[in-house]
Amino acid sequence: MKRSFRRVLPQLLTLAALMALVTLFFPQFLSIDYAGGRLSGPVIDVLKRGAPVALLAVGMTLVIATRGIDLSVGTIMAISGAVAAWALSSGWGAGPAVILAVGAGLVCGLWNGCLVAIVGIQPIVATLILMTSGRGIAQLITEGRILTFDAGPFAWLGSGILLGLPVPVFIWVLTAVGVAALMRRTALGLLVESIGINRSASALAGVNATVLLIAVYMASGLCAALAGIIATADIRGADANNAGLWLELDAILAVVIGGTSLLGGRFSVAASVLGAMIIQTIDTGILLAGFPSEYNLVIKAGLVLMILLIQSPNLVGHWHFLRHSLRRDPDASPRGAKS
Amino acid sequence: MTINPRLYPLLATIGIFIAAYIVCWIQFPYMLSTRVAGNLLTDNAYLGIVAVGMTLVILSGGIDLSVGSVIAFSGVFIAVLLRETGLHPLVVFVLLLGVTTAFGAAMGGVIHVLGMPAFIVTLAGMFLARGASYMLTIDSVPIQHPFYELLKDAYWLMPGKGRLTLIGIVMLLSVAVGAVVAHRTRFGASVFALGGGERTARLMGVRVGATTVGIYAFSGFMAGVSGIVFSIYTGSGYPLATVGTELTAIAAVVIGGTLLTGGAGYVLGTLFGVLTMGLIQTYIVFDGSLSSWWTKIVIGILLLLFILLQRGLVRATAVRA
Secondary structure, three states, rough: HHHHHHHHHHHHHHHHHHHOOOHHHHHHHHHHHHEOOOEEEEEEEEEEHHHHHHHHHHHHHHHOOOOOOOOHHHHHHHHHHHHHHHHHHHOOOOOHHHHHHHHHHHHHHHHHHHHHHHHHHHHHHHHHHHHHHHHHHHHHHHHOOEEEOOOOHHHHHHHEEEEEEEHHHHHHHHHHHHHHHHHHHHOHHHHHHHHOOOHHHHHOOOHHHHHHHHHHHHHHHHHHHHHHHHHHHHHEEEEOOOOOOOOHHHHHHHHHHHHOOOOOOOOHHHHHHHHHHHHHHHHHHHHOOOOOOOOOHHHHHHHHHHHHHHHHOOOOHHHHHHHHHHOOOOOOOOOHHHH | OOOOOOHHHHHHHHHHHHHHHHHHHHHHHHOOOOHHHHHHHHHHHHHHHHHHHHHHHHHHOEEEHHHHHHHHHHHHHHHHHHHOOOHHHHHHHHHHHHHHHHHHHHHHHHHHHHHHHHHHHHHHHHHHHHHHHHHOOOOOEEEEOHHHHHHHHHHEOOOOOOEEEEHHHHHHHHHHHHHHOOOOOOHHHHHHHHHHHHHHHHHHHOEEEEEEEEHOOOOOHHHHHHHHHOOOOOOOOEOOOOOHHHHHHHHHHHHHOOOOOOOOOOHHHHHHHHHHHHHHHHHHHHHOOOOHHHHHHHHHHHHHHHHHHHHHHHHHHHOOO
């Protein structure tokens, strides 16, 4: 427990610092009201609006841990949203709509997984195919319109309230906890990491890398489908063009902020989800603090550069040196001895 | 006579383009006119130019996600500078190309020095360039300058009344320059070597750092040229323009037969990749009843076909070796 806490400490500190910074410009940021059976306030808003990216980040973490990348998650959101809206508007209930949408996400994931694991295409290209053609498929389902539907119980998934909190918050928190438990309470997480570090070696050691890789991409498709359901339920309509547009980049950014290396290996679902919250805090914070939203992208770019500096393999030696010389007694350090 | 297997993807690209054109021609005889051909070049000029830069990046085994944002930045930069100052457009062009080339070089430098994947470094570049254009303006700024009117109306009347516009010529020139740089220079050989593997390239005596910086600087330069062409084409600068162009350019390069793992491909193929994608769009416009989303699906299918072709090819050559 203590070790996993230390793993997410940098992300927690960043989030806390950001929240303090936003509070400095917008003092009401941390205020939470309770009215009409629901909690409301900027923090709740961050938790709710961050749901799609947090969900995508959960799936993306697993994919990146296998040294892959999934560019198609934004498009899968659009497809599953379109499927759900189509099912609802043709008179199916909320339950079948959710099942169909999740099924669509799994099929998309299966497609990606087969291309990567069986055909052997690089992940970035394999998922690029679905990324470009998928929006066309989604538009085919919605026939190019923004498909709307009668709200009913389906809309509850996007804008409903449970125990005072928005439903999307429960969906992403439960997904993240579920996936993290599945990975860490069993050996699955270890196997996923071993594929990321060296696929052929882990295959030789008896890991069924092909099946596991396909499963990982399917998990990413599943998370994207959940995100698509939330986005569709929230606006009560499926927009094939704009649903989840460029969210894959935010999801990748969230995973990178979470400290999972793009080169595969060690991963932390909790840290990625915190990364998603960091991104959402920046988005919301910039608006609340009264900065023009134009600064948003520049700040994100700065953030990525900072992470690059911290994670760079070429600088790892320097960081270790820095940490050691900070920890050591000043007199004992080589520099201290010299002076 | 045996054909070098490395030529197969290029020949396949050209073959598919010709076959597609014949299909179009049978259905719409008017497709085979210099007017349609001229428009095909003009409408896809900016994409072709940026895809040439992307080809070099991909040949080296890298990727450049920033180019779409750089094109948008270029348009905004030109429009705002022309509106706010009395500088001549040519001076602005030189300034812009300096900025975008330096921007590309900086990204190349970061990739080399930090040893981080090009994907994430150029993602930061993408955010930065898009953010910079938002900071210049959030509106669409029209460009009104007599010199711009001149550029816009410059064309060579081909036989059959087709217009080969200035920007179409610029695209063809860029492809020619790109082909010479990639296939006929020492720098180009270094790029191919780098795509074959960084360690072997180093052993061959390639200066990896300088080459990486050069590749991304070239891509930035091409994105700048593409931005100028795009601003002539649309007559304005808009920070939200060309979102996602980087992925279209990557798709064009792949359809053009360049291996995405780097190390094999031809700049000429990219031109045909761009033209094939343009042709699909033209066909859909001619047909009138097909919806535009079919473009995306067909491009996706083409992408898949070419990648499978490449996989087969890599396996075939691996077996022989």
